[in-house]
Each structure stands twice: as C-alpha cells, then as structure tokens.
Amino acid sequence: MIEINNLTFAYERGKPILNGLNIHVPDGSIYGFLGMNGSGKTTSIRNILQLLKPQSGTIQVNGNEISNNSPSQRKHVGALIEAPSFYGHLDATDNLHIHSKFYGVGRNRIKEVLDIVGLTPHIKKKTRKYSTGMKQRLGVAIALLHDPKLLILDEPANGLDPKGIIEMRTTIQQLQDMGKTVMLSSHLLPEIEKVATHVGILHQGKMAFQGTIEELQNVKEKDLSLSLKVGQPQKAIEILAAGKSISKKHDLLSIEISKADDIPPIISKLVTAGVDIYEVKKVENNLEELFLTMTHEEKENAHSHA
Ligand code: ADP
Numbered sequence: 001m002i003e004i005n006n007l008t009f010a011y012e013r014g015k016p017i018l019n020g021l022n023i024h025v026p027d028g029s030i031y032g033f034l035g036m037n038g039s040g041k042t043t044s045i046r047n048i049l050q051l052l053k054p055q056s057g058t059i060q061v062n063g064n065e066i067s068n069n070s071p072s073q074r075k076h077v078g079a080l081i082e083a084p085s086f087y088g089h090l091d092a093t094d095n096l097h098i099h100s101k102f103y104g105v106g107r108n109r110i111k112e113v114l115d116i117v118g119l120t121p122h123i124k125k126k127t128r129k130y131s132t133g134m135k136q137r138l139g140v141a142i143a144l145l146h147d148p149k150l151l152i153l154d155e156p157a158n159g160l161d162p163k164g165i166i167e168m169r170t171t172i173q174q175l176q177d178m179g180k181t182v183m184l185s186s187h188l189l190p191e192i193e194k195v196a197t198h199v200g201i202l203h204q205g206k207m208a209f210q211g212t213i214e215e216l217q218n219v220k221e222k223d224l225s226l227s228l229k230v231g232q233p234q235k236a237i238e239i240l241a242a243g244k245s246i247s248k249k250h251d252l253l254s255i256e257i258s259k260a261d262d263i264p265p266i267i268s269k270l271v272t273a274g275v276d277i278y279e280v281k282k283v284e285n286n287l288e289e290l291f292l293t294m295t296h297e298e299k300e301n302a303h304s305h306a
C-alpha cells in the first residue's frame with residue numbers, strides 16, 4: 001500500500017531528518033510506525049501526504065508514484081495528523097456535513113462514519129463537550145468520509161485516557177476488518193504491540209527494524225542468535241535439538257545462543273553429521289536500548305504532539 005525507497009528529507013538549512021528511509025506498508029495491515037519523539041515520524045507522514053517534498057527517493061501509494069502533480073492520489077488516503085479542529089457549537093453530524101461538502105458525499109455516509117468510530121450514541125452532543133478521545137474519533141470520521149483505502153493516523157493515542165486508548169484501538173481494528181490499511185505512529189512500543197500487525201521503527205532517519213509483529217517479538221526475546229542456512233534443516237534441528245531454542249524458516253535456522261563461544265561446537269556437530277552449511281551469521285539484538293526508551297512515557301517532551 002505504501003512503498004518508500006531511499007527517502008531523504010531535510011528542513012530548510014537543517015541537517016537531514018530522513019536519510020535513506022525505506023518503508024513497506026502491506027495492503028490490509030495495521031502498520032505501527034514507531035520512533036522516539038523528534039525522530040521524524042510526522043515529517044515522514046507529511047512527505048507521504050505530499051505536504052512536504054523530499055530531496056530524493058521515491059514514494060508509492062497504492063501502486064502509484066506520488067509527486068506534487070498528482071492530487072488524484074489523495075483520494076485513496078485519509079489522514080489525521082494534528083488535533084482536529086471543529087465548530088464546538090455544532091454536533092458531530094453538522095461538523096461532518098461541513099466536511100462532506102468538500103468531498104461531495106451524502107448524509108448516509110455521515111451516518112456510516114459516525115457508526116464506524118462509535119460516536120452514534122453521542123450525536124446530539126455539541127462537540128465542545130466531547131472528551132479528547134471523542135474529538136480524536138470525530139477526526140477519524142472526517143478522514144473516513146471519502147472512503148479511502150488507506151488511513152494514516154499520527155499519534156492517535158496521544159492525550160487520551162486509558163478508556164479513550166482502548167476505544168481508539170477498537171476503531172483501528174474495525175477499520176482493518178473493513179479491508180482498510182491503517183498506518184499509525186506512536187512513540188510507545190506497548191501501544192503499537194497491542195494493535196499492529198506490522199512494525200517499523202524509525203531511528204536516526206532510517207528504519208532500525210521493519211517486519212511483522214511476530215518478527216519483532218523474536219528480535220526482542222533474543223540477545224544473541226546464530227542464523228544458519230543449511231541443506232538439511234530438519235536433520236540439523238534433530239541433531240541440535242537438546243536444550244536449544246531453534247526456529248526454522250525454509251532452509252534458514254535461527255538458534256538462540258548466549259555467547260559467541262557457543263558457535264564452534266554447533267558448527268562442528270553439524271559438519272560431523274554431514275549437514276551442508278551455506279551461511280553462518282551471528283545476529284545481535286542491538287535494539288534493546290531503543291526498545292527501552294520507547295517503553296515509557298518520556299518525562300520531558302512527552303506531550304509535544306498534544
Ligand atoms: P516525530 O513526529 O517523530 O516526533 P517530527 O517529524 O515532528 O518527529 O520532527 C523531526 C525533527 O524535525 C525534529 O527535530 C523537529 O524539531 C524537526 N522539525 C519538525 N518540523 C520542523 C519544521 N517545520 N522546521 C524545522 N524543523 C522541524
């Protein structure tokens with residue numbers, strides 16, 4: 001749904017914020033875009049939405065290259081990138097009606113989007129009496145009016161209380177059930193782990209990790225592992241099995257080890273048993289510190305997007 005290759009971006013006279021960024025958001029995924037505050041998530045999203053122009057690299061949305069001359073691409077995308085603003089003296093329906101004129105959609109769609117985001121029980125209320133979570137969901141409803149295939153939400157959990165966070169999560173899951181692709185950003189790993197199917201971690205202008213949520217769990221659990229490409233993976237597992245944690249993907253084995261000294265005995269065991277070895281790689285988990293910084297709300301800066 002989104003393919004970004006080798007993107008670089010710098011604000012005027014600044015050093016590059018994005019520097020060789022690659023993002024792959026699969027169709028139908030809930031893609032958690034993680035990174036510390038200030039790492040460049042909003043900047044990336046603004047590039048995708050054509051609100052900023054990259055210095056180099058390519059961005060494809062829904063199979064089409066975007067450029068500043070292709071406004072047609074926007075019809076596939078809905079976005080919530082800042083705290084949404086409404087007419088506080090109007091209710092949700094009237095607020096949506098104002099936006100619907102821009103997109104040329106009818107009353108029925110207004111009802112539908114209110115239902116999707118769970119605001120139907122609150123349609124009589126003036127939006128100034130809405131909680132932050134309800135305002136946020138009305139923002140999602142506006143982004144959904146033209147029925148885009150892709151929805152991009154920048155820090156949708158920011159400023160929400162626990163109940164609001166759960167409601168937002170439910171809305172996101174519902175959107176995926178409807179076949180939409182959702183990209184959401186966050187500076188908190190636990191938040192993303194609860195909802196995402198895929199994860200990308202932005203660090204120093206690049207992706208420090210990108211993969212499925214299962215792959216992320218694998219990386220998190222292991223400090224050190226040995227990656228082996230072998231001719232007879234099943235046989236290798238049988239030989240090494242005792243007391244070792246091994247996962248297999250085709251002819252690639254990933255074996256949990258505690259130190260580099262564990263590697264030679266594993267190799268010699270396999271060679272002795274006649275297993276062909278095509279590749280040996282030591283894989284270190286150097287993301288641990290990054291995971292830690294994204295586990296708790298930072299003291300300063302925590303509400304920079306609120
Ligand atoms: P995130 O969304 O991950 O918190 P941002 O994309 O908002 O990160 O910001 C990335 C970096 O770009 C920060 O250092 C921020 O100060 C800087 N930045 C953001 N907007 C601007 C701007 N309009 N002009 C100059 N620098 C900016």
